[in-house]
Amino acid sequence: MNKTITTLLAAAGIAASAPASAIVVGGIDFGALGADPSRTHLETATLAQTLITGNGQNATAYGFITTVNGDNTYCADGSGNCGLFYVANFNNSQNFSASYVEFSNTTVSVFFSNASPFNLLSQDSPSNLATIQALNGGSPWATLHGHNNLGGTADPSAVLNAVGLFTGGTLSGASFGLFDVSGPGDTNVINFLNANGVLDAAGNPTDIALTASFNNNVLNANDVSGGFSNGCQNGTAVAGAWCFEGTANLRGSTEIPEPGMLALVGIGLLGFGAAYRRRKA
Numbered sequence: 001m002n003k004t005i006t007t008l009l010a011a012a013g014i015a016a017s018a019p020a021s022a023i024v025v026g027g028i029d030f031g032a033l034g035a036d037p038s039r040t041h042l043e044t045a046t047l048a049q050t051l052i053t054g055n056g057q058n059a060t061a062y063g064f065i066t067t068v069n070g071d072n073t074y075c076a077d078g079s080g081n082c083g084l085f086y087v088a089n090f091n092n093s094q095n096f097s098a099s100y101v102e103f104s105n106t107t108v109s110v111f112f113s114n115a116s117p118f119n120l121l122s123q124d125s126p127s128n129l130a131t132i133q134a135l136n137g138g139s140p141w142a143t144l145h146g147h148n149n150l151g152g153t154a155d156p157s158a159v160l161n162a163v164g165l166f167t168g169g170t171l172s173g174a175s176f177g178l179f180d181v182s183g184p185g186d187t188n189v190i191n192f193l194n195a196n197g198v199l200d201a202a203g204n205p206t207d208i209a210l211t212a213s214f215n216n217n218v219l220n221a222n223d224v225s226g227g228f229s230n231g232c233q234n235g236t237a238v239a240g241a242w243c244f245e246g247t248a249n250l251r252g253s254t255e256i257p258e259p260g261m262l263a264l265v266g267i268g269l270l271g272f273g274a275a276y277r278r279r280k281a
Contacts, residue, residue: 022034023035024076025188025189025192026112026141026142026186026188026189026192027075027076027082027112027114028068028074028075028076028082028084028112028189029068029071029074029075029076029078030068030069030074030192031068031069031070031071031074033069033070034069034192037192037193037195037197037252038195038196038197038198038252039197039251039252040068040069040193040195040251040252041067041068041069041070041249041250041251041252042065042067042068042084042249042250042251043065043066043067043068043070043247043248043249043250044063044064044065044066044086044247044248044249044250047061047062047063047212047214047244047245047246047247047248048061048062048063048120048125048128048220048223048242048244048245049061049062049088049214049242049243049244049245049246050239050240050241050242050243050244051232051237051238051239051240051241051242051243051244052093052096052101052239053238053239054093054096054239055093055094055095055096056092056093056094057093057239058089058090058091058092058093059089059090059093059103060087060088060089060090060129061087061088061090062085062086062087062088062120062125062128062129062132063085063086063120063248064083064084064085064117064120065083065084065085065086065110068084080116080117081114081115081116082112082113082114082115082116082117083112083113083115083116083117084110084111084112084113084141085110085111085113085117085132085135086108086109086110086111086132087108087109087111087129087132087133088106088107088108088109089106089107089108090103090105090106090160091103091104091105091106091107092104092105094155094157094158095155095158099163099164099165100161100162100163100164101161101162102154102155102158102160102161102162103146103158103159103160103161103177104146104148104155104157104158104159105146105159106144106145106146106159106160106177106179107143107144107145107146108143108144108179108210108250109133109140109143109144110140110141110142110143110144110185111132111133111135111136111139111140111141112135112136112141112186113135113136114136118131120220121220121221121222122222123222124220124222124223124226124228124242125220125222125223125228125242126228127222139184139185140184140185141185141186141189142181142183142185142186142189142190142193143181143182143183143184143185144179144180144181144207144208144250145179145180145181145182146159146160146177146178146179146180147159147178147179147180147200147206147207148178148200149178149200149201149202149204150176150177150178150200150201151200151201152201159177159178159179160175160176160177160178160210161175161176161177162174162175170215170216170217171215171216171217172213172214172215173213173214173215173244174211174212174213174214175210175211175212175213175214175248176209176210176211177209177210178198178200178206178208178209178210179206179207179208179209179210179250180194180206180207180208181193181194181207181208182194193207193208193252194207195207195252197252198252207252208250208251208252209250209251209252210248210249210250211248211249212246212247212248212249213246213247213248214244214245214246214247215244215245215246216232216233216243216244216245217233218245219232219233219242219243219245220242220245223242228241228242229241229242229243232244
């Protein structure tokens with residue numbers, strides 16, 4: 001449920017040195033906007049994600065949260081010596097086609113680092129995954145679990161869906177998903193983000209709406225040189241290849257797309273290989 005400022009201050013244990021307007025939870029300064037957690041935004045970049053090629057498959061994504069409520073200096077002490085990273089698992093693809101897919105089970109684990117953030121482009125994606133999942137001894141800061149009833153033409157069981165399109169020679173797409181915040185994670189963070197600020201298509205409350213955009217045009221150079229992105233730019237990649245990069249936004253706002261738009265968004269995990277081969281032919 002929505003929390004009052006008084007409850008937030010007590011749960012967060014705000015340091016005496018923090019500005020009076022700051023809302024600090026789990027080592028992160030949510031700023032004055034944190035007074036209403038249903039409006040919280042976590043903006044991410046350097047999103048990387050794998051390819052799927054059919055139904056019943058799983059995909060993985062990861063990234064770094066660059067700003068919290070628009071502020072890139074979101075450490076509780078005002079320094080840059082912390083960071084939030086995430087690893088997402090999108091499971092059980094369904095209703096797959098060359099330009100659309102849904103997932104019926106998703107989990108996003110957010111990890112807190114009390115050190116200066118590392119550059120995700122300095123190593124390959126398998127190494128990035130291992131590094132992120134080892135942060136804080138492997139204990140998440142918070143965990144997001146997929147919430148169904150996306151609306152539009154999506155199956156009611158879908159918690160996240162995706163579409164893609166060709167723009168010249170580039171494969172691009174967009175994404176949408178709904179999430180409930182729960183454990184494992186920091187209890188204060190979970191209570192804070194569990195704000196029920198988003199309604200699903202059936203009118204039931206949930207906590208986080210995710211939107212993302214992606215393409216296969218610019219990939220991690222270490223993935224390319226290490227063979228982890230083989231075929232991603234010519235339509236010959238196999239499932240599991242690190243084919244997409246982009247950006248994402250996780251927000252607790254009630255300002256989600258109209259139901260008719262939900263069929264047009266998802267998280268860049270489509271099996272574009274077959275479509276791309278047909279286009280080239």
